[in-house]
Amino acid sequence: MTPRTLFAKLWDAHVVHRFPEGPALLYVDLHLVHEVTSPQAFAGLRQARRRVRRPELTVATVDHNVPTGDRALPIEDPVSARQLDALAVNAREFGVELFDLHSASQGIVHVIGPELGLTQPGMIIVCGDSHTSTHGAFGALAVGIGTSEVEHVLATQCLVWSEPRTMEASLSGAPGPGVTAKDLILALIGAIGTAGAAGHVIEYAGDAIRALSMEERMTVCNMSIEAGARAGMIAPDDTTFAYLAGRPRAPRGAAWDRAVAGWRGLQSDPGATYDRRVTLDAARVPPQVTWGTSPGMVSGVTGAVPDPADFPTDDERRAVSRALEYMDLAPGTPLAGLPIDRVFLGSCTNGRIEDLRAAARVVRGRRVASGVRAMVVPGSQQVRAQAEREGLDRVFREAGFEWRNAGCSMCLGMNADTLKAGERCASTSNRNFEGRQGRGGRTHLMSPPMAAAAAVAGRLVDVREWAS
Amino acid sequence: MGLVIEPFVRHSGAVAALPRADVDTDQIIPKQFLKRVERTGFGPALFYDWRFRPDGSVNPGFELNRPEAKGATILLAGANFGCGSSREHAVWALAEYGFRAILAPSFADIFYANCCQNGVLAVRLSSEEIAELLRRHAAAGGVYRLSIDLAEQRVEDGAGFAAAFAIEAYRREMLLHGLDEIGRTLLVEERIAAYEKGREKGNGKGETW
Numbered sequence: 001m002t003p004r005t006l007f008a009k010l011w012d013a014h015v016v017h018r019f020p021e022g023p024a025l026l027y028v029d030l031h032l033v034h035e036v037t038s039p040q041a042f043a044g045l046r047q048a049r050r051r052v053r054r055p056e057l058t059v060a061t062v063d064h065n066v067p068t069g070d071r072a073l074p075i076e077d078p079v080s081a082r083q084l085d086a087l088a089v090n091a092r093e094f095g096v097e098l099f100d101l102h103s104a105s106q107g108i109v110h111v112i113g114p115e116l117g118l119t120q121p122g123m124i125i126v127c128g129d130s131h132t133s134t135h136g137a138f139g140a141l142a143v144g145i146g147t148s149e150v151e152h153v154l155a156t157q158c159l160v161w162s163e164p165r166t167m168e169a170s171l172s173g174a175p176g177p178g179v180t181a182k183d184l185i186l187a188l189i190g191a192i193g194t195a196g197a198a199g200h201v202i203e204y205a206g207d208a209i210r211a212l213s214m215e216e217r218m219t220v221c222n223m224s225i226e227a228g229a230r231a232g233m234i235a236p237d238d239t240t241f242a243y244l245a246g247r248p249r250a251p252r253g254a255a256w257d258r259a260v261a262g263w264r265g266l267q268s269d270p271g272a273t274y275d276r277r278v279t280l281d282a283a284r285v286p287p288q289v290t291w292g293t294s295p296g297m298v299s300g301v302t303g304a305v306p307d308p309a310d311f312p313t314d315d316e317r318r319a320v321s322r323a324l325e326y327m328d329l330a331p332g333t334p335l336a337g338l339p340i341d342r343v344f345l346g347s348c349t350n351g352r353i354e355d356l357r358a359a360a361r362v363v364r365g366r367r368v369a370s371g372v373r374a375m376v377v378p379g380s381q382q383v384r385a386q387a388e389r390e391g392l393d394r395v396f397r398e399a400g401f402e403w404r405n406a407g408c409s410m411c412l413g414m415n416a417d418t419l420k421a422g423e424r425c426a427s428t429s430n431r432n433f434e435g436r437q438g439r440g441g442r443t444h445l446m447s448p449p450m451a452a453a454a455a456v457a458g459r460l461v462d463v464r465e466w467a468s
Numbered sequence: 469m470g471l472v473i474e475p476f477v478r479h480s481g482a483v484a485a486l487p488r489a490d491v492d493t494d495q496i497i498p499k500q501f502l503k504r505v506e507r508t509g510f511g512p513a514l515f516y517d518w519r520f521r522p523d524g525s526v527n528p529g530f531e532l533n534r535p536e537a538k539g540a541t542i543l544l545a546g547a548n549f550g551c552g553s554s555r556e557h558a559v560w561a562l563a564e565y566g567f568r569a570i571l572a573p574s575f576a577d578i579f580y581a582n583c584c585q586n587g588v589l590a591v592r593l594s595s596e597e598i599a600e601l602l603r604r605h606a607a608a609g610g611v612y613r614l615s616i617d618l619a620e621q622r623v624e625d626g627a628g629f630a631a632a633f634a635i636e637a638y639r640r641e642m643l644l645h646g647l648d649e650i651g652r653t654l655l656v657e658e659r660i661a662a663y664e665k666g667r668e669k670g671n672g673k674g675e676t677w
Contacts, residue, residue, distance in 0.1 A: 009677050016656075016663040017656045017659040021638035021640075023636070023638050025660075027660070027663055036503075037554065037555065039505035040507045043505070053660075079503040079504075083503050083505055086505045122677065128554060129554055130553050146555075146559075146578060146582035146585060147507075147556040148585035149582075152653065156650060156654065156657075158653060160638075160653065164577075195490070195548040195574060198574060198577060199577060225552075228577070230578060262677060263677075315546065319489055319490065412494075412499050414499045414502060431492075431553075433495065433552060434495060434517070435494060435495070439498070
């Protein structure tokens with residue numbers, strides 16, 4: 001038999017029908033739903049008098065627009081409240097399980113799926129959110145979809161998808177001290193560009209990937225979409241199984257053993273071919289910082305703001321000039337030393353317990369620089385509770401960080417957590433687009449330890465010089 | 469979905485140009501407008517932070533605010549258009565504003581799929597062809613029209629420019645007939661049921677890969 005990639009194995013196993021005009025109809029194992037991209041889909045079902053085909057494979061939570069302050073208070077923004085109410089009504093009417101604001105399991109959809117054990121190897125997982133690629137860390141094929149597709153999956157439990165191309169991203173070598181999974185994926189995006197993997201599904205491989213924890217793998221897969229790929233995936237291994245074992249929704253007992261035995265076959269066969277291969281030497285990657293308005297506009301922290309004149313095409317020169325104007329940066333300015341106003345620790349990229357631990361190690365016994373407002377927004381209420389059990393909340397609070405409740409928060413600024421015009425932010429999130437964190441706000445993406453160090457220093461610093 | 473999708477067969481209209489690469493969906497429809505629970509009402513918020521100054525006044529420097537761009541139904545754009553967030557609100561906003569087609573060297577995958585779901589034609593042309601169209605648009609002082617024929621898979625300006633474009637047969641059919649994808653899938657509903665049945669039978673045995 002022809003050697004197959006991990007992607008091809010998952011694809012083949014989920015084909016329900018091949019349309020003669022091109023795409024396949026694929027069966028969806030898990031459909032995650034949130035308040036922002038689902039109301040129109042449920043309204044469509046209602047209008048067409050359709051039901052949710054497999055409510056038991058559908059799980060909803062609230063994350064994008066929820067306030068992260070005191071949960072005992074009513075929601076101030078009536079429009080946000082209306083969207084949350086709509087999801088509650090829809091979940092009830094269509095029989096979908098909902099983790100709402102009062103649930104101890106509420107959190108960012110891409111954080112709670114894995115922590116509840118809903119996310120499992122071999123699944124096709126969809127969600128009306130581009131960072132669904134996160135779940136690929138478990139050897140699942142996980143893709144972000146639009147609202148019409150959400151409605152389609154609700155009604156049919158299937159997704160129409162034209163077979164994408166495959167890319168293998170092979171990462172080798174041991175990252176240096178102070179270098180995290182976030183730095184690896186930012187460096188890869190910098191190397192291949194924000195459309196570098198468009199039309200492809202990325203499989204991350206190599207010893208540098210094997211050495212990562214599950215949470216680090218999620219950070220890598222999460223940002224696949226920032227390289228243009230709708231999905232990124234990593235073959236499951238003992239690290240994956242150890243993470244999943246005992247999770248509330250993971251199989252148990254004999255079913256667990258059978259599942260693991262099957263999952264072990266979920267890897268690309270030797271000799272399987274990809275449409276494209278790229279490599280990255282992880283040992284040579286320094287901590288990364290973005291300087292522009294796209295995640296591909298990134299450099300090592302030891303670097304400087306580039307000169308538009310150094311770029312080869314007119315389009316790039318225009319884009320870089322525009323980005324530097326928005327970011328209020330002059331060519332040649334060293335990135336280390338850039339003063340900041342705000343720090344955001346959180347998001348589906350870096351809002352997990354290991355991220356908070358790594359940041360807390362930098363912060364412990366230190367103070368947030370005067371004039372800097374820094375916040376920690378755990379990715380889920382469970383992450384928050386775990387951090388509190390470990391005393392991390394005290395470390396952050398004593399240093400002057402705000403300790404908040406779970407949600408997407410300032411990653412996209414749909415709630416009250418936003419930058420003001422002109423504010424410069426060290427952020428552990430995934431997008432530095434113009435206005436993403438607030439109109440006129442200036443976002444520098446980086447790892448949790450780098451953002452934590454920036455909070456203390458009041459400026460961007462090389463965390464490697466902050467050995468604690 | 470109960471939503472009536474206007475078929476796209478051929479369309480002639482005025483062109484607006486936005487010659488920037490990597491225009492993300494956060495720019496197309498900023499997040500503060502994503503709280504609506506309807507599919508409508510997004511047109512006025514299209515490119516909000518670019519169209520309007522912080523005080524709410526019109527930004528005359530923005531391409532779509534040029535007098536010649538008024539009433540445009542075809543958008544000429546840069547590479548990787550629609551990257552970032554999966555928000556379909558971006559397509560709803562473009563459609564409600566009046567755009568029926570977007571021409572670019574490349575589109576982000578999710579955005580491209582979302583266009584098709586809403587009767588908006590996303591046309592991929594080569595970078596050279598887009599550059600030529602931008603030149604012609606500029607040379608005409610921004611008063612420039614194009615005709616797009618989806619049945620023939622052709623774009624032309626009636627003044628010497630003509631280009632063919634490729635589109636997957638499935639999407640072409642959907643757009644030509646304004647098809648509802650759910651209805652189309654439910655025509656093969658027995659396949660879904662058979663797949664589910666096959667899984668139930670295999671249940672408990674563990675999947676082999």
